[in-house]
Amino acid sequence: MFAFVLTTHLRGGAMWIRENWETSQINPAGFADFADPSRLIRCITQNQTETLAVAEEALRSGAVSLVIMQLSQPVGLTEGRRLQLAARDGDATGLAIIPEGMGSNAVETRWRCTPVFDPETGAEDSTLQRWELIKNKSGTLGVWHVRWDTAARRLVMVSPAGK
Amino acid sequence: MFDGIQRRVVSLWFPRLASDRVLRLRAFDGPFVLTLKQKNSNRIYCLNRAAEHQGLHPGMPYADACAFCPELQSQIAEPEQDHRFLRALCRWATRYCPWVGVDGTDGLVMDVTGSTHLFGGEAPMLGDMRMRLMRSGLSVQIGCADTRGAAWALAHYDEGIAPSGDMLAALTDLPVAGLRIDEDMSIALQRLGLRSIGDLAKAARAPLTRRFGPGLLLRLDQALGAQPEDISPHADPPHYAVRITLPEPIGLLADVMAGTERLLSQLCAKLKAQEMGARKLCLTLRRVDQGQQHVELRLARPLRDAKRILPLFERGLSEIDAGFGIDQLRLEATQVESLPIQQISHVSDRRQDRLDDLISRLGTRIGLENIHRFLPADSHIPERSFIIAPAAYSEPAGGWNSLNPRPLILFPPEPIAASGPRPPARFRWRRMSLTTGRATGPERIAPEWWLGDENWRSGLRDYWRVETREGRRLWLFHTPQNPSWFVQGEFA
Numbered sequence: 001m002f003a004f005v006l007t008t009h010l011r012g013g014a015m016w017i018r019e020n021w022e023t024s025q026i027n028p029a030g031f032a033d034f035a036d037p038s039r040l041i042r043c044i045t046q047n048q049t050e051t052l053a054v055a056e057e058a059l060r061s062g063a064v065s066l067v068i069m070q071l072s073q074p075v076g077l078t079e080g081r082r083l084q085l086a087a088r089d090g091d092a093t094g095l096a097i098i099p100e101g102m103g104s105n106a107v108e109t110r111w112r113c114t115p116v117f118d119p120e121t122g123a124e125d126s127t128l129q130r131w132e133l134i135k136n137k138s139g140t141l142g143v144w145h146v147r148w149d150t151a152a153r154r155l156v157m158v159s160p161a162g163k
Numbered sequence: 164m165f166d167g168i169q170r171r172v173v174s175l176w177f178p179r180l181a182s183d184r185v186l187r188l189r190a191f192d193g194p195f196v197l198t199l200k201q202k203n204s205n206r207i208y209c210l211n212r213a214a215e216h217q218g219l220h221p222g223m224p225y226a227d228a229c230a231f232c233p234e235l236q237s238q239i240a241e242p243e244q245d246h247r248f249l250r251a252l253c254r255w256a257t258r259y260c261p262w263v264g265v266d267g268t269d270g271l272v273m274d275v276t277g278s279t280h281l282f283g284g285e286a287p288m289l290g291d292m293r294m295r296l297m298r299s300g301l302s303v304q305i306g307c308a309d310t311r312g313a314a315w316a317l318a319h320y321d322e323g324i325a326p327s328g329d330m331l332a333a334l335t336d337l338p339v340a341g342l343r344i345d346e347d348m349s350i351a352l353q354r355l356g357l358r359s360i361g362d363l364a365k366a367a368r369a370p371l372t373r374r375f376g377p378g379l380l381l382r383l384d385q386a387l388g389a390q391p392e393d394i395s396p397h398a399d400p401p402h403y404a405v406r407i408t409l410p411e412p413i414g415l416l417a418d419v420m421a422g423t424e425r426l427l428s429q430l431c432a433k434l435k436a437q438e439m440g441a442r443k444l445c446l447t448l449r450r451v452d453q454g455q456q457h458v459e460l461r462l463a464r465p466l467r468d469a470k471r472i473l474p475l476f477e478r479g480l481s482e483i484d485a486g487f488g489i490d491q492l493r494l495e496a497t498q499v500e501s502l503p504i505q506q507i508s509h510v511s512d513r514r515q516d517r518l519d520d521l522i523s524r525l526g527t528r529i530g531l532e533n534i535h536r537f538l539p540a541d542s543h544i545p546e547r548s549f550i551i552a553p554a555a556y557s558e559p560a561g562g563w564n565s566l567n568p569r570p571l572i573l574f575p576p577e578p579i580a581a582s583g584p585r586p587p588a589r590f591r592w593r594r595m596s597l598t599t600g601r602a603t604g605p606e607r608i609a610p611e612w613w614l615g616d617e618n619w620r621s622g623l624r625d626y627w628r629v630e631t632r633e634g635r636r637l638w639l640f641h642t643p644q645n646p647s648w649f650v651q652g653e654f655a
Contacts, residue, residue, distance in 0.1 A: 024574035028537040028549045037537045038559035044533040063517035115634040
């Protein structure tokens with residue numbers, strides 16, 4: 001969801017890169033509420049090396065403003081730095097979806113997003129999330145509880161649930 | 164009135180084109196037929212002379228033919244190949260004159276006006292044609308006359324050369340079928356007693372037109388030269404390839420790129436003249452040791468802009484091993500699509516261009532078929548509510564609206580242990596023990612019976628949106644006709 005919210009906030013297209021063994025896939029009918037599916041392009045790669053190469057190329061081109069890659073192995077410092085330089089050249093944002101505990105030291109920020117059960121609100125508006133900034137090179141860390149306002153298409157910050 | 168050289172037309176008819184083509188490759192003297200599935204049975208499409216002597220004829224069922232002639236050999240006909248062979252013959256025939264057209268499926272028609280003297284007159288020219296065609300194993304009938312219709316009639320019914328001038332005298336004894344009319348009409352004419360072209364020419368014209376329509380007399384006039392008739396030569400398809408041969412071999416990447424740039428600008432000018440755009444390009448580099456290397460480039464959309472195509476070649480060219488040097492470059496657009504000239508608009512479309520370039524560049528690395536775009540589809544089945552189309556061959560489309568919330572992530576159904584029509588209070592999924600906090604549903608989705616989908620064999624599905632106390636919001640479904648529970652997706 002973090003990725004899709006980011007897609008909405010950045011103007012221009014997005015690219016989603018995943019490896020071909022992955023069985024789960026993003027559902028355009030589901031994320032249509034967050035971002036316009038026609039702006040998204042999906043690439044399927046053979047392995048992580050290809051994923052990183054495609055991501056670097058896409059970031060550098062400046063044709064898309066957000067590149068989302070699904071990674072399964074840790075990213076080394078060199079690769080992370082290369083992606084960063086590419087992102088700076090192309091004025092684009094790169095986002096890696098990583099498994100727990102596999103972050104790279106090269107990144108600017110790292111977030112942990114977990115859905116939170118909210119017993120108070122109704123069933124039709126249950127998008128409460130806890131977004132935790134767990135690494136930030138240029139600032140402080142923080143925790144936010146947010147929910148998605150479908151009608152306004154924007155993020156609403158709320159106080160922590162159940163307190 | 165200027166009365167120049169008398170027009171002369173040669174008509175070639177290959178009565179056994181299809182079987183001759185096959186028998187050229189496999190020598191066989193016995194009866195041989197080509198069969199084609201027509202009218203729901205295997206019928207004879209074309210046969211050789213030996214088979215004709217056995218009493219077989221085209222259109223006869225193949226089973227009957229086998230009964231008549233046990234030693235019969237056969238093969239399946241390929242009309243497409245025959246047509247290609249005829250086109251090759253058409254090209255061959257331009258050695259006699261430049262104006263050659265294809266006539267139906269088994270004939271050629273040539274306007275030899277003014278070129279006969281190069282072969283020593285009409286008769287030696289026709290003799291030369293016949294000799295060369297016979298040597299290559301083709302049976303042919305040749306007619307030569309002042310008009311296309313008369314030449315056709317002679318080729319089919321009475322081989323020979325009609326003396327220039329009076330066509331009626333040459334055709335007068337030929338049957339009416341020689342006028343290129345259909346079979347029903349020729350039978351009807353014979354019933355009227357008009358058996359030969361001479362009879363028809365003598366008959367009154369008005370009643371004939373009233374009975375048979377204007378087509379019959381048009382054909383007669385065309386044969387006799389009262390009405391003109393064209394021969395349309397087959398135009399060569401435009402050829403999108405350019406090459407450059409170098410006096411000294413080159414090996415540096417910058418040099419090869421410069422050569423490619425020169426070729427590209429030529430090719431793009433060619434493409435622009437035809438209003439075409441290249442979709443696939445192939446650059447062939449010939450080395451001095453005769454080795455060849457190819458660089459393929461597939462583009463995300465048809466292009467003919469040399470400046471934009473050139474950088475896309477960089478990656479492919481950097482992998483080339485120049486060896487002792489490259490002395491020839493050849494660039495061919497192997498696949499082209501029409502790209503009409505467009506008005507330049509003041510609204511800048513640079514972003515779209517850049518995206519297309521990016522897709523082309525990524526396509527050279529991971530393949531264009533691996534870059535997708537989502538298109539909406541009209542289906543309630545969650546897996547089929549969208550189409551995944553290759554981004555290079557589709558346009559983005561809108562119209563995404565779902566009445567019910569759909570999960571962000573879909574995966575193949577994963578079974579969980581539960582029973583009963585309502586979602587379980589506790590369940591285990593992916594080694595996590597989850598407690599249901601709130602369940603919304605059911606939303607019943609019926610399978611699309613008109614599409615036999617294996618995954619939907621278990622019948623109806625009742626979808627529930629389950630919010631767990633642990634936080635995850637899952638999409639569960641229950642199959643009442645075949646009781647079991649599955650997890651299929653995850654919400655935001």
